[in-house]
Amino acid sequence: MRRFYLSAAVAAAMFAVLVANTSAPAQVASEAQPDATWRLEAVEKTLPVGSETTLAVRLIQASSGKPVANAVMFRARLDMAPDGMGDMAAPLAPAASSDATVYRFTTRLGMAGRWLLAVQAKVPGVTETVQAETIFTSVEQPTGAAPPHRH
Numbered sequence: 391m392r393r394f395y396l397s398a399a400v401a402a403a404m405f406a407v408l409v410a411n412t413s414a415p416a417q418v419a420s421e422a423q424p425d426a427t428w429r430l431e432a433v434e435k436t437l438p439v440g441s442e443t444t445l446a447v448r449l450i451q452a453s454s455g456k457p458v459a460n461a462v463m464f465r466a467r468l469d470m471a472p473d474g475m476g477d478m479a480a481p482l483a484p485a486a487s488s489d490a491t492v493y494r495f496t497t498r499l500g501m502a503g504r505w506l507l508a509v510q511a512k513v514p515g516v517t518e519t520v521q522a523e524t525i526f527t528s529v530e531q532p533t534g535a536a537p538p539h540r541h
């Protein structure tokens with residue numbers, strides 16, 4: 391009973407935090423943007439399976455709809471969580487980009503399906519670390535060059 395009581399108290403506290411967070415965006419936007427949310431947008435949502443490829447994303451500030459330039463992305467992870475395979479991660483390495491609002495990574499996807507790219511980023515002028523994610527879809531190449539992959 392005591393244990394249940396504590397859980398209920400924790401749940402109530404979490405609910406209070408959720409309510410506080412969801413009520414904030416309803417207010418008129420101020421110049422400071424501590425409540426700004428961010429999203430990743432895939433430049434090309436479809437990626438080939440089996441061969442080394444480069445994926446590219448933009449980081450968008452939701453409140454303005456503008457892409458962020460010169461962010462520093464780190465802790466990037468690409469895995470098949472959308473298809474229930476969160477343990478299946480793909481190698482991911484930062485790649486050079488000639489566009490300051492486009493962030494590129496090289497990878498090699500071992501399986502067709504949906505892949506979630508999650509990143510943390512430092513955005514110029516923003517104190518807190520930004521988190522954002524987007525989903526890519528990998529498809530078998532029509533040439534059949536990629537060997538079939540099975541679980």
Ligand SMILES: [Cu+2]
Pocket residue numbers: 470475478501541
């Ligand atoms: Cu898989």
